[in-house]
Amino acid sequence: MEVHGELWTLKEFFVYPNEYIYWSIQIVMYPFMTGLVAGAFVLSSLYHVFGRKELKDMAKFSLTFSYALLLAAPMPLLFHIQKPLRGFNVFFTPHFTSAIAAFGVVFFAYAAIVASEIWFVNRKFFIESAINLKNASGLGNRLKGLVYRAWTLGSYDISEEALKKDERAAKILAGVGIPTACFLHGYAGFIFGSVKANALWMTPLMPVIFIMSAIVSGIALCMLTYIIIMEAKKVRILRKRKPWMISVEEIRSVEIDIVKSTTKYLIFFMIMAISLELLDLVFRGYTALKHWDILRTVIYERDFINIFVIQYGIGTLLPLIIFLIPGLTIKRAMVGLFLVLVGVFMMRWNVVIGGQAFSLTLSGYMDYIMPIIPRNLETLKEGLVGALTIMALPYIFLWMLNKFIPVIDK
Amino acid sequence: MDCDRREFLKVGFKTLLATGVSIGAFELLKPEVLAALNKEKGLRWVFVVDTTKCVGCGMCVRACKLENEVPYETNVSRTWVERYVMTKDGKILVDSPKAARDGFIKNDPMGVTVKKEDIDKAFFVPKLCNQCEAPPCVQVCPVGATYQAPDGVVLVDRTWCIGCGYCIMACPYGVRFFHPLYRVAEKCNFCYHRINKGMKTACVDACAFGARQIGNIKDLEDPVARIIKTERTAVLKEEFGTKPHVFYIGLDSIVR
Numbered sequence: 001m002e003v004h005g006e007l008w009t010l011k012e013f014f015v016y017p018n019e020y021i022y023w024s025i026q027i028v029m030y031p032f033m034t035g036l037v038a039g040a041f042v043l044s045s046l047y048h049v050f051g052r053k054e055l056k057d058m059a060k061f062s063l064t065f066s067y068a069l070l071l072a073a074p075m076p077l078l079f080h081i082q083k084p085l086r087g088f089n090v091f092f093t094p095h096f097t098s099a100i101a102a103f104g105v106v107f108f109a110y111a112a113i114v115a116s117e118i119w120f121v122n123r124k125f126f127i128e129s130a131i132n133l134k135n136a137s138g139l140g141n142r143l144k145g146l147v148y149r150a151w152t153l154g155s156y157d158i159s160e161e162a163l164k165k166d167e168r169a170a171k172i173l174a175g176v177g178i179p180t181a182c183f184l185h186g187y188a189g190f191i192f193g194s195v196k197a198n199a200l201w202m203t204p205l206m207p208v209i210f211i212m213s214a215i216v217s218g219i220a221l222c223m224l225t226y227i228i229i230m231e232a233k234k235v236r237i238l239r240k241r242k243p244w245m246i247s248v249e250e251i252r253s254v255e256i257d258i259v260k261s262t263t264k265y266l267i268f269f270m271i272m273a274i275s276l277e278l279l280d281l282v283f284r285g286y287t288a289l290k291h292w293d294i295l296r297t298v299i300y301e302r303d304f305i306n307i308f309v310i311q312y313g314i315g316t317l318l319p320l321i322i323f324l325i326p327g328l329t330i331k332r333a334m335v336g337l338f339l340v341l342v343g344v345f346m347m348r349w350n351v352v353i354g355g356q357a358f359s360l361t362l363s364g365y366m367d368y369i370m371p372i373i374p375r376n377l378e379t380l381k382e383g384l385v386g387a388l389t390i391m392a393l394p395y396i397f398l399w400m401l402n403k404f405i406p407v408i409d410k
Numbered sequence: 411m412d413c414d415r416r417e418f419l420k421v422g423f424k425t426l427l428a429t430g431v432s433i434g435a436f437e438l439l440k441p442e443v444l445a446a447l448n449k450e451k452g453l454r455w456v457f458v459v460d461t462t463k464c465v466g467c468g469m470c471v472r473a474c475k476l477e478n479e480v481p482y483e484t485n486v487s488r489t490w491v492e493r494y495v496m497t498k499d500g501k502i503l504v505d506s507p508k509a510a511r512d513g514f515i516k517n518d519p520m521g522v523t524v525k526k527e528d529i530d531k532a533f534f535v536p537k538l539c540n541q542c543e544a545p546p547c548v549q550v551c552p553v554g555a556t557y558q559a560p561d562g563v564v565l566v567d568r569t570w571c572i573g574c575g576y577c578i579m580a581c582p583y584g585v586r587f588f589h590p591l592y593r594v595a596e597k598c599n600f601c602y603h604r605i606n607k608g609m610k611t612a613c614v615d616a617c618a619f620g621a622r623q624i625g626n627i628k629d630l631e632d633p634v635a636r637i638i639k640t641e642r643t644a645v646l647k648e649e650f651g652t653k654p655h656v657f658y659i660g661l662d663s664i665v666r
Contacts (some may be wrong), residue, residue: 001481001483001590002484002590003484003485003486003587003588003590004588004590004593005588006485011664012666013520014504014505014506014520015491016506016537016583016584016585017485017487017490017506017509017577018486018490018584018587019485019584020587022575022578022579022588023575023579039535040630048565053518077574080412080574081572081573081574082573082574082575082588082594083570083571083573083593083594085570086553086571086572086573087572089553090552090553090554090572091569092553093554094552094553095551095553095554096549097548097549097550097574098549098551098552099550100550100552100574100576101552101553103552107635124411138627151659171444191576195546195550195579195580195581196546196551196580196650196651197546197580197581197650236579257532290649297592302544353552359584360582360583360584360666361504361584361666362666363502363504363666
């Protein structure tokens with residue numbers, strides 16, 4: 001009979017008998033997905049709160065995308081816990097000395113803020129759609145009309161004054177949303193940073209490092225998805241070739257303008273994230289506490305490729321070069337954005353898996369061999385298949401939301 | 411009754427004083443005050459491990475697995491024994507194959523055969539849950555399924571645990587694991603079902619050498635409490651601030 005974790009853990013030297021890699025790929029996915037939520041929201045707030053007009057289109061898209069990501073964010077936890085049907089126990093008997101117990105409160109508070117903001121931003125659209133679909137034929141249209149009528153909440157006021165009020169409300173919500181989004185991800189970092197038994201995680205910098213890389217990943221994913229949607233739009237226009245439709249050239253110029261301006265913010269947050277991570281690394285080496293010996297072997301030897309080659313080299317330095325070389329093109333931006341996402345994912349991997357790569361004995365090592373082909377439910381949930389399912393979820397949610405909410409105007 | 415002003419003030423002052431004293435007396439009799447008084451004389455389970463007496467036979471591990479229904483063949487255990495061998499050239503070899511369930515019958519720590527004349531020192535260290543005073547596992551449990559009883563023992567409610575593994579991550583001693591059958595957090599609980607009936611834990615009963623002892627630290631007559639108070643004992647990984655309640659006699663600095 002195998003115990004949990006035994007299937008994918010390789011032990012070396014002296015490791016306690018009960019030690020295994022208990023937090024596997026789904027716990028890598030959890031902060032990654034939560035980070036994307038926070039980052040997408042911060043990007044949308046750059047327009048709503050700080051009035052960056054050039055980001056108007058991107059802001060509207062990233063706000064809805066943030067909500068789609070938010071719906072997917074708790075899924076890795078459900079995939080991971082051994083008793084998923086008891087997941088609701090967290091809400092029944094929340095134990096507030098636990099960082100995970102705070103999740104329910106922060107998650108629902110944040111979800112309410114984003115949902116309200118989406119409502120205020122799209123209220124005019126909901127009312128217009130409700131009116132247009134009032135006497136529509138066909139079951140689908142009638143149902144859609146019903147949904148829009150429900151979403152108007154009985155108010156059909158789209159006077160200039162009312163719309164200004166909506167705008168103000170959205171601005172306030174976006175303002176409140178920024179600290180909430182940061183808190184949502186900061187607490188994900190706190191889950192790790194507060195585990196005093198783990199020498200790699202135990203740092204007060206952990207929540208801040210997580211927030212910065214979260215913003216980086218959120219912006220990168222929003223930009224990448226935005227570009228893909230725009231490219232798909234271009235292909236559709238080229239196929240239909242209707243003279244009154246918006247031209248491909250027009251879309252192209254809008255697209256590159258938005259990408260260029262958003263990249264500036266991305267670079268800023270990337271520099272912040274890498275600075276904090278390097279500061280943490282230098283500090284650990286400088287103070288060189290008891291556990292530094294084993295940490296050093298993990299960081300500079302066993303995980304060298306994961307940390308320095310993939311995360312810092314391919315995932316941070318290379319995209320920075322790509323973005324900073326003048327004359328950014330869409331294709332180049334796409335490559336850079338993809339690499340940024342790889343870098344942030346690897347950061348999560350190196351924290352979660354790297355943190356468990358050494359034993360509590362400080363004299364043994366453990367390796368995580370990710371299950372590729374599922375052998376049973378456990379390896380299905382906590383292997384490649386589970387991770388890919390989680391990655392696909394926000395896009396399914398976005399597709400569903402797009403049926404009712406205009407994700408991109410043009 | 412005749413009562414002048416002076417008399418009235420005198421009686422009034424006395425009444426006030428008497429009322430104040432009696433209210434104070436009621437304060438003393440408050441249940442929480444009484445409970446606090448009793449607590450000092452109450453029960454706090456504590457364990458003593460004498461590493462100088464352990465011979466690494468593994469009987470304790472075997473007894474624990476059978477008593478607590480941790481499947482015998484699985485590679486997890488509520489308690490285990492570690493073997494430490496320090497060679498003359500300064501090498502430290504440590505192992506605990508199958509948690510030492512079958513004892514140490516070969517002279518091959520970590521798969522290395524060590525000659526008797528090459529050994530500087532060698533000893534065994536039994537490990538179990540430290541039933542900490544400030545248990546990190548209780549702190550991090552998101553649902554309160556892991557909790558501390560008033561007598562200090564940390565318990566797990568198998569019907570409420572969601573199996574997130576946060577407690578396993580938080581424990582600096584690596585004593586927690588997932589139960590292979592129940593799929594919830596599992597750990598040593600000092601055989602709570604036995605000690606509450608006045609029995610010893612299964613491992614204490616199984617140890618023929620007296621290397622393991624359990625007692626009540628709040629009872630001054632308790633032999634285990636007396637060992638802790640009068641002998642030189644040490645705890646594991648004190649730097650984590652968890653205030654462990656498993657005390658070791660003859661603990662060496664090479665113990666992990």
